[in-house]
Amino acid sequence: MALLTLTQYKALxxxxxxxxxxxxxxxxxxxxxxxxxICGYDSDEDLPxxxxxxxxxxxxxxxxxxxxxxxxxxxGASVTYESSYSQKILDALNRYxxxxxx
Numbered sequence: 464m465a466l467l468t469l470t471q472y473k474a475l476x477x478x479x480x481x482x483x484x485x486x487x488x489x490x491x492x493x494x495x496x497x498x499x500x501i502c503g504y505d506s507d508e509d510l511p512x513x514x515x516x517x518x519x520x521x522x523x524x525x526x527x528x529x530x531x532x533x534x535x536x537x538x539g540a541s542v543t544y545e546s547s548y549s550q551k552i553l554d555a556l557n558r559y560x561x562x563x564x565x
Contacts, residue, residue: 464509465491465495466495466498466509466510466512466514466515466518467491467494467495467515467518467519467522468491469484469487469488469491471515472487472491472518472519472522473487475516475519476519476523486526487522490522490525490526491518491522493525494518494521494522494525495510495518497521498510498514498517498518498521498556501556501560502514502556502559502560502561503560503561503562503563504561510559511559513559514555514556514559517552517555517556520549520551520552521548521552524548524549524552
């Protein structure tokens with residue numbers, strides 16, 4: 464079962480438009496795969512539902528990262544790019560990370 468569906472994401476974020484549904488669906492699938500990789504879950508395993516809001520935050524991050532811009536200033540022509548997930552997201556993922564022995 465999917466951790467987060469398009470319908471759930473849009474409801475949690477108050478989105479009613481269907482303009483970005485294709486992009487959101489792809490990002491949601493990629494985020495779920497990324498969570499499984501980070502936390503050590505097999506591709507066919509279900510993730511804990513407690514990670515649903517973290518998945519929403521990761522989708523939000525990916526939407527912003529697509530532009531690559533974290534902040535910018537006009538006169539100084541300065542642009543800062545986001546390169547990683549916030550510590551809040553990383554902490555949430557670490558709570559569900561499985562230890563793998565090789």
